[in-house]
Amino acid sequence: MILTGATVLIIGAGAAGFGTAEALRRSGHTGRIIVLGAERHAPYDRPPLSKQVLSGAWEPERARLRTAEQLRQLDAELLLDDAAAGLDSERHRVTTTAGRRLSGDAVVIATGVSPRELPGLTGIDGVQGFRSLDDALVLRDNLQDARHLVVLGDGVLGAEIAASARSQGADVTLVGPQTAPLSWQLGPLVGEELAAVHHEHGVRLRPGRQLDRVITRHQRVTGIVLDDGEHLPADLIVVAAGSTPNTGWLADSGLELDDHDRSVRCDAACRAAEDIYAVGDVARWHHRGLGRSIRLENRTNAGEQALAVAQNLITAGEPAPYRPVPYFWTDQFEIKIQAYGLPSPRAAVTMLDGDLDRRRFLLQYTEDDRVTAVVGCNMPKQTRQHRRLVLESFRDQPAPAIA
Template identity: 60%
Template sequence: MSAPSSVLVVGASAGGLSTAEALRRKGFQGGLTVLGAESHQPYDRPPLSKQVLSGAWEPDRVTLRLPEQLSSLDAEFVLGDAAVGLDAEARTVHTASGRVLRADAIVVATGLRPRMFAGQDGLAGVHVLRTLDDAVALRAGLLGASRVVVVGDGVLGTEIAATARTMGASVTLAGPQPAPLESQFGPLIAGRLAALHAEHGVDLRLGAAVTGLAEQDGRVAGVCLATGEVLPADVVVVAFGSAPATDWLAGSGLKVDNGVVCDSSCRVADGVYAVGDVARWHHEGLGALLRLENRTNATEQAGHVAAAILGESRPYTPVPYFWTDQFDVKIQVYGLSPRCCAPD
């Protein structure tokens, strides 16, 4: 297949930017457009729950590239305008502002959206953490908080709990697992992680499902557990998972099932590819569909997708990897733990 004359990347975070950069490195000279829902220039997300939230970094430090580096890509960055629809056959994307963008090849790189409780929108004191604006708002809330409850015992929830505690907040971590990240690590490592949090003063209220939020006069007042107990709070962080941002693909003709389903080369359909947290591709080494939510995969997969667009199609078979930094401890995981959620 001949190389396309134009490429549209839908998503301006690490995966989308890395795809654009990889295309240029590999010699692509055609039209290149990067569409992003946020108004910010492409930035890095892992520091949001740590350096930005703690105040160790100013928010603008997470910007991935300098203006002159972005300019050198000779790409059009359309920011602050979310994609709302895709016609895969016509390779046309419609945006919230009414733009209609067309290209010979389209890359879906829209990432994740945080899961939330029904009715939490508009309730003062409740936060999620996915975007730079979320991190800035949560930091402001934590600085004036006396009782913080983090709902979620996975990677993001435990990172936020650790950061909030280092800021001096009184922090309670709630979630259904017996210990933090037990589904990923198993009981031994999860137990040590629980001990680390306890040693630093985090109140662990684990092993009971969170059923909702208590409110008073339009502000959050606590977190309700399945046991009937209510954990008092003036700030609540909802971090019990995320979902691939695929709502905008309804009616597109693409197969969406816990992400955008791709073949082993990350191809979704003729002229359409997916990269990063939203991509669920066939990993030939594992013989199964796999979706990875981490910065490393987004960058590596972007290079692979760029090659596929330019005709160098081959299976993408990385060794799964993720990491987390909590307090003064770094945990790195290579491969799929037997206790980790298996690919399907």
């Protein structure tokens, strides 16, 4: 716990970091709050980028989390266009790329993730990643002149980009290693339905395929060759092949980073060290209800985890464990998929309601006699009601102590 007049230093100005600042103020924290953001933009929401902003339905201003007046009323020091470069965890001191030295009584790490780069694509005109507001605006402009868009990556982001671009009339090919979009996450049944929807709307699918090489002319992309030898024309490529936690700046901090994905390892209360917490996409914590460590990359978790961490910062006694029911959603063409829990292609799937032909259905996922997820398609009310099945399956287990 920190005193109400203490300084909280938040590294990251996205939904998780900014949400922590807001939650602290709503909970009565009167001390100094510093929010350091790597991007030049004021805090904004990411889910609309691959949908409303990319499609042109929203102008960038609508994606902002708060108005200028609301930011002023928050009474937080918002330091933008400057990234963290290092952390002294014992002194709670952060250095930045611009040479700032910032410190706080508590530190909240909310630096998010960056798009994973694919080899052989660096420095080629017409190739871009997709993570930021600037990325969305660049792609939206480039789609006006592009003849052939290839999206590399058939997860949530890649599928949403493909759907949004195709809805604007773009010629789109979606390439990915899965047998169908999102099948590694939601299983073959839902994946096949998503594949059918994309196909019906004119998206060309290349499932189970990966990039072999790029064809260029004067350093400008003109096409790609897949690992099966197929040539695809392309004057615009979007890479949506996963992400990497932004933790390089923590290499000498003394904090424990996960061996696999380099996320910040935390205890059940999202605490990485004494008075140092992590929130959002960058945080891996012990989920007592699930009995294992997890990391979630979605907007819902960013908001819920921010609330939990803010409360732990100002509440006396041992911090409370964070044990949410994981949730994410995706909108693609005319369908909305919602998932509570952690669905897996290994799970046994049972139809609870609806039917596939109408593309209105609710599925239950079960592993080892335990409900691990419920997934709904165009049935938001029913899906939300069955969230309880996942919550009832939680089996609380003690968390390991922090380092």
